[in-house]
Amino acid sequence: MRIKSLLVVCSMLAPVVAVAADAPPVPYPEGYRQWMHVKSMVINAGHPLYDAFGGIHHLYANKKAEQGYKAGKFPDGAVIVFDLLDAKAADNTVQEGARKVVGVMHKDAKKYKATGGWGYEGFKGDSKTERAVAGNAATACHQCHTAQKDKDFVFSALRK
C-alpha cells in the first residue's frame, strides 16, 4: 500500500527542520464544515500511521478544490481540509469523538512555490491558532505528497 509507506516516511521526518520555513502561514480554513465532503476513512490501532492520523478523518473541499479534484489540477485558492476526529469503538459501532487536528492544504503557486504550490498546516484540536506544522511543511508534509505529483500532490480522490 503505497500511501501507507509514504506516510510513514512522512511522519518520521516531521521533526526535521524544513526548507520552506519562510513560506507565509496557511490561513485557518474558515467555514470548511459547510464545504463539500470528499470522502472519509478510519485508521485503527496497529496501523503504521496510527500515532499521527489514528481516528476517523473526513476530507472537505472548497469550490476551487472541487474543481481541482475533477480536473486533476488544483487552481490557486483551492483548499482541502483533513478533519481528524477520535474514533470511539463501542457496541459494534465506530462513532466520532473529539477533534484531534484540522489538516489543511492551501494552493497558491507563488506563495508556496517551494512545496509544489501547496501550503500545509495542521490546527490542533478545535484551535484556529495552534499550529502543528508551521515551518516544517516541506519535510513534515510535502516530501510524502511528492509521490502524488501526477495528481497535483493530492492523495485523496472525490467519492461519487
Add this chain to the structure above:
Amino acid sequence: MRIKSLLVVCSMLAPVVAVAADAPPVPYPEGYRQWMHVKSMVINAGHPLYDAFGGIHHLYANKKAEQGYKAGKFPDGAVIVFDLLDAKAADNTVQEGARKVVGVMHKDAKKYKATGGWGYEGFKGDSKTERAVAGNAATACHQCHTAQKDKDFVFSALRK
C-alpha cells in the same frame, strides 16, 4: 442504547403495510453530495442493525435542514440524507466501498402529515428510481422516529 432497540423494532416492522401509503413520493435528493456533512458513523457486524444499516454512513443536510438542526425544528423543504456505503476493513483501516442506499427524510408538514411532516425514502445503491421504502414509511421508518418527537423526529445531531 435507545436508538439501537428502536431501530431494531423499526427494521422488524419494515415489511408491514403502512398507513401512509398514499403520501406523495419523496423526490431523489439531487445534489446532496454538495450539502453540508452533518456527521458519520460505522455500524459493524454483530450490531443488531447490521443487516439494515451495516457499513459507514454519512448524514448530509440541505440549507433548510441545517437551519433545522440548529433550531431543533425543521422547516418545510428541509431534507436530510443518510448515505450508506459498504465499509471495507483491511490493514487496520476502514475504507468506503460501494453505495448501499441513499436514505432520505424530506420535510413537508402538509404532504407527509401522517408521518410527522416527514416523508421517508431509500434509493437503492446508486439508483435514483429504485425505492426501498415506497408506501411503507409509517411502519418502516416513522414508527421508530416517533421516539425522537422532541427533536422533530430526527436522531442525528450536527457535529461541530
